[in-house]
Amino acid sequence: MIFHNTRAQAELFFRSLWLANTDDLPIGIHHGSLAREQRERVEAAMVAGELRAIVCTGSLDLGIDWGDVDLVIQVGAPKNVKRLVQRIGRANHRYNAPSKALLVPANRFEVVECVAALEAVKARDLDGDPKGPGPRDVLCQHILITACSGPFDAGQLYDEVKSVGSYRQLSRAEFDDCLGFCATGGYALRAYDKWKRLLQNADGTWQLRDPRAAQRIRMNIGTIQDTDTLKVRMKGNFKPLGEVEEAFAATLTQGDTFLIGGQVVRYESMKEMTVQVTRRGDKTPKIATFMGTKFANSTQLSQRILAMFRQENWPNLPDHTAEWLTLQRAFSKLPEADRILVETFPHEGRHHVCAYGFAGRNAMQTLGMLLTQRMEELNLDPLGFVANDYATLVWGLEPVDDPAPLFVGSNLRADFETWLSGNAVMKKTFRGAATIAGLIERNLPQNRKTGRQATFSSDILYDTLAKYDPDHLMLEITREEAMRGLVDFGRIEEMLTRTAGKIDHLKLDRVTPLSLPMFLEQGRIAVAGAGQDRMLEETAARLIAEVGIE
Amino acid sequence: MNGHDFIICGTRCMALPTGALYLPDQHTLCVSDLHLGKSDRIARRSGVMLPPYEVQQTLEKLQSDIQNINPQTVICLGDSFDDLDAIRSLHDDMRLMLTRLQAGRTWIWIEGNHDPGPIDLGGTHLAQIKIGSLTFRHIATPEKAEVSGHYHPKHRVTGRSRPAFIYNKERLILPAYGSYTGGLASHASAIRNIVGDKAIAVLTGKRAIAVPLTGTRQPAHLRDTSCYPELASHH
Numbered sequence: 001m002i003f004h005n006t007r008a009q010a011e012l013f014f015r016s017l018w019l020a021n022t023d024d025l026p027i028g029i030h031h032g033s034l035a036r037e038q039r040e041r042v043e044a045a046m047v048a049g050e051l052r053a054i055v056c057t058g059s060l061d062l063g064i065d066w067g068d069v070d071l072v073i074q075v076g077a078p079k080n081v082k083r084l085v086q087r088i089g090r091a092n093h094r095y096n097a098p099s100k101a102l103l104v105p106a107n108r109f110e111v112v113e114c115v116a117a118l119e120a121v122k123a124r125d126l127d128g129d130p131k132g133p134g135p136r137d138v139l140c141q142h143i144l145i146t147a148c149s150g151p152f153d154a155g156q157l158y159d160e161v162k163s164v165g166s167y168r169q170l171s172r173a174e175f176d177d178c179l180g181f182c183a184t185g186g187y188a189l190r191a192y193d194k195w196k197r198l199l200q201n202a203d204g205t206w207q208l209r210d211p212r213a214a215q216r217i218r219m220n221i222g223t224i225q226d227t228d229t230l231k232v233r234m235k236g237n238f239k240p241l242g243e244v245e246e247a248f249a250a251t252l253t254q255g256d257t258f259l260i261g262g263q264v265v266r267y268e269s270m271k272e273m274t275v276q277v278t279r280r281g282d283k284t285p286k287i288a289t290f291m292g293t294k295f296a297n298s299t300q301l302s303q304r305i306l307a308m309f310r311q312e313n314w315p316n317l318p319d320h321t322a323e324w325l326t327l328q329r330a331f332s333k334l335p336e337a338d339r340i341l342v343e344t345f346p347h348e349g350r351h352h353v354c355a356y357g358f359a360g361r362n363a364m365q366t367l368g369m370l371l372t373q374r375m376e377e378l379n380l381d382p383l384g385f386v387a388n389d390y391a392t393l394v395w396g397l398e399p400v401d402d403p404a405p406l407f408v409g410s411n412l413r414a415d416f417e418t419w420l421s422g423n424a425v426m427k428k429t430f431r432g433a434a435t436i437a438g439l440i441e442r443n444l445p446q447n448r449k450t451g452r453q454a455t456f457s458s459d460i461l462y463d464t465l466a467k468y469d470p471d472h473l474m475l476e477i478t479r480e481e482a483m484r485g486l487v488d489f490g491r492i493e494e495m496l497t498r499t500a501g502k503i504d505h506l507k508l509d510r511v512t513p514l515s516l517p518m519f520l521e522q523g524r525i526a527v528a529g530a531g532q533d534r535m536l537e538e539t540a541a542r543l544i545a546e547v548g549i550e
Numbered sequence: 551m552n553g554h555d556f557i558i559c560g561t562r563c564m565a566l567p568t569g570a571l572y573l574p575d576q577h578t579l580c581v582s583d584l585h586l587g588k589s590d591r592i593a594r595r596s597g598v599m600l601p602p603y604e605v606q607q608t609l610e611k612l613q614s615d616i617q618n619i620n621p622q623t624v625i626c627l628g629d630s631f632d633d634l635d636a637i638r639s640l641h642d643d644m645r646l647m648l649t650r651l652q653a654g655r656t657w658i659w660i661e662g663n664h665d666p667g668p669i670d671l672g673g674t675h676l677a678q679i680k681i682g683s684l685t686f687r688h689i690a691t692p693e694k695a696e697v698s699g700h701y702h703p704k705h706r707v708t709g710r711s712r713p714a715f716i717y718n719k720e721r722l723i724l725p726a727y728g729s730y731t732g733g734l735a736s737h738a739s740a741i742r743n744i745v746g747d748k749a750i751a752v753l754t755g756k757r758a759i760a761v762p763l764t765g766t767r768q769p770a771h772l773r774d775t776s777c778y779p780e781l782a783s784h785h
Contacts, residue, residue, distance in 0.1 A: 184599070185593075185599030185600075185601075185602070187599075187601060187602055187603075189602055189603065189641075191589070191590065191593075191602030191641070192593050192599050192602065194594075194639070195590075195593040195594050195597070195599070197597045197598075197599060208597075209597065210597055213596070213597040216596060216597070216598075217597075438598070439598065439599070439600070440598070440600075441596075441598060457732075460729055460730060461600060461601055461730075464601045464603050464604060464607055464729060465601045465603075467603070467607070468601065468603035468606065468607070469601060469603065472601070533756060533757070536707060536753075536759060537757075537759060539707060539761075540707065540753075540759045540760060540761045543707075543761050543762055544760065544761065544762060546762075
């Protein structure tokens with residue numbers, strides 16, 4: 001079993017493996033974006049022992065035993081020790097035989113992480129995140145679905161919900177807020193008294209105003225958030241190959257090629273919200289942009305890595321990685337656990353700031369948002385940033401001569417409060433919470449129209465709500481979810497406490513060894529600010545000039 | 551004002567960053583596809599209760615444009631209401647706000663496919679109207695010298711697509727002005743068939759920014775320039 005952290009990576013790997021498979025050995029690919037029939041076929045073949053190798057993602061982390069697995073290969077860093085142990089345990093799944101695995105880090109940072117993870121495994125030091133209280137958007141969905149199966153008593157339902165471990169602490173007031181949201185929308189402006197979703201009967205029970213709504217509500221069951229995807233079908237064949245993201249499909253023009261299920265296909269047309277393709281083996285593919293889930297690495301792993309940086313030399317690391325760290329130490333310096341290392345340097349006409357906070361991907365992303373917001377205020381025209389588990393890299397049109405004020409804890413906390421109300425992560429979290437709670441419907445194939453008058457963005461709903469009804473339940477839930485999920489401010493706090501305002505600023509004349517992997521990171525985020533407007537206007541002016549319009 | 555000035559068939563036009571059109575010589579402001587009452591219609595039909603503030607949000611934007619410009623005439627170019635029931639369930643405060651906006655000026659409701667009329671909110675209800683050299687109607691026809699709405703055009707240069715005006719020498723399509731409105735990508739054939747390839751898109755936002763319509767759908771040549779200036783990706 002060859003595990004990958006993202007679907008796109010799995011696709012590319014499978015493609016290369018297939019090309020190298022000159023002996024035509026039976027191999028398969030398995031990930032969450034493939035058609036269910038295809039996944040089931042691969043699973044069956046695997047259980048039957050027919051496959052020699054399977055390229056997969058987290059979709060095979062859990063679940064049934066996959067029979068005789070000789071070796072597990074983990075491509076990329078495992079991100080947390082528990083998952084690594086779980087994946088390794090897939091091999092030789094018998095109680096009396098050891099499991100074998102091969103770790104294949106994809107860059108030097110990952111080499112360090114893999115070694116740190118292995119040391120943690122040896123020390124039997126498993127990480128784990130404490131579970132928070134049960135999310136209330138899920139409770140809203142539960143209330144609506146309960147209503148779909150008939151009238152219910154609010155008190156009884158409350159008692160039942162409280163019997164679930166994660167909702168033990170739920171207060172009746174919180175429950176009633178959720179019920180109110182399901183019934184009337186819960187808006188300060190009581191606009192929907194006429195069109196309530198739930199009505200209270202004379203006997204006190206609640207039921208759907210319009211029983212026909214049950215079908216729509218049931219169609220939206222579920223709490224897993226996926227980006228909008230389109231089915232991909234071979235032309236003239238009904239069986240779907242899998243799915244691609246709608247945003248990716250929108251960039252395709254006829255003749256473009258991409259990888260799906262390990263084969264290169266050619267985009268032909270869009271028919272009834274299905275991407276029609278033909279087989280095309282001889283071209284280099286454009287890559288399907290599956291987002292997948294990005295896990296932050298655990299606090300414990302970060303700490304182990306920082307501890308490794310303190311070593312004088314690194315006999316436990318491969319030469320190239322030890323050299324890389326030595327080079328970083330000579331050229332700049334290695335990050336330390338009790339201070340934040342900030343490097344500034346120019347690169348390809350942009351000024352870069354790289355901050356090593358080691359707070360995990362989500363928190364480092366939040367840090368990127370906060371830094372760029374402050375830079376925007378200081379007219380430094382930041383253009384964008386990218387974060388990984390260790391660092392945040394910001395680039396912009398102006399140099400940052402003194403980064404220290406950007407990292408002052410009290411500033412960061414104050415900025416965080418103002419920032420939280422209007423940022424992209426909140427909007428993304430809102431979209432998830434609002435979908436789960438039944439405020440917006442999933443983009444079901446049957447209500448999607450072909451590009452025309454597409455549903456308007458949930459960002460607009462978020463902005464409207466934040467402006468006119470800032471205390472609304474849905475915003476409260478969004479905030480709560482963002483804090484523990486994508487925003488992960490807790491780990492920024494941990495970083496601030498750990499470093500206590502100590503900053504090492506190094507001003508350098510070029511990209512540093514340690515920052516290099518940042519330039520290969522996926523998931524750059526653009527800053528919608530003055531810098532972008534400046535670029536947009538320049539681009540517009542150039543395009544106008546190119547076409548030769550007055 | 552940050553608007554974009556241009557001329558269609560001899561009539562001076564200014565595309566405002568809000569998505570409104572201003573004809574300075576005729577002292578006329580035109581907005582299209584307000585879709586007021588959309589949240590009400592959605593709740594009525596599907597039970598989904600969106601934040602019911604889009605009427606206020608849209609009217610506040612319109613109020614701000616009207617205060618800045620003080621036009622003699624305001625044209626709402628169709629689909630001003632999401633349906634006729636939405637007019638009936640308009641909140642009293644919102645009716646009052648509309649009445650205040652209408653006071654002291656000529657107000658014209660052009661009928662759209664969502665609101666064929668009648669509209670009992672003051673103002674004149676018309677199928678189309680000619681102002682200067684231009685005919686204003688909701689859905690474009692083959693006729694030249696025309697201003698229309700209906701398609702909610704959006705255009706993308708870098709980053710996300712934005713509601714946009716699309717015009718050529720003879721005709722203009724307005725973006726949707728209302729809050730809860732989706733959009734149709736400017737490369738869609740429905741729009742291309744009306745304006746052809748030699749057209750200009752004016753993006754709305756903080757400032758009105760004009761770009762040629764063609765060649766900007768997939769700015770690959772922009773992505774290839776040094777490092778990653780466009781940051782175009784959505785993730």
